[in-house]
Amino acid sequence: MGWTEERVGTLKKLWLDGLSASQIAKQLGGGVTRNAVIGKVHRLGLSGRAAPSQPSRPAFRTTRPRPSQPSAPRRIEAAAAPRPAPQQPAPPPPAPMPDLPGTATVLTLGAHMCKWPIGDPTSNEFSFCGRRAGETGPYCVEHARVAYQPQQKKGGRDGASELARSLRRYI
DNA sequence: CCCTGATTCGC
């Protein structure tokens, strides 16, 4: 299955919520593996996260030898370069998930109800927004703005701060 | 062995 806007939106949301790639892949349903999710995440440019559960950042590229071209000798690059002491800025606090107005479970979620995921999809408290969804999209007007992040290229008004404000309420 | 994300590269 291809990456529809809805699936991409869900992917973004769940990834920014700190869910693992495999969890996102399960939640998106069949047709996607965790590799697909990770690949898409990288392609979307949001590889970094606020709260990586397992911070594996070797800071140096983990040169992966290519399986193809079998005649090529396997060269293992041992990290010999001295690296300056990296200064880690203050880690951002983890984002708790407040309860939102809608609390529709997957069973009670209707056709025209906002399908914005609320909470951890793997937990029992997971629910959807459930408010009235627009005619065009699966989300309510408020979540639609967050899901379909507009191209904030130009324009006099500051779309970024507006987006950040709307996001802030859910983070 | 389970899991995690990261990367490469053929498609």
Place this chain on the structure above:
DNA sequence: GCGAATCAGG
């Protein structure tokens, strides 16, 4: 652009 294969690591 997509994702399987593969990596390094917890």
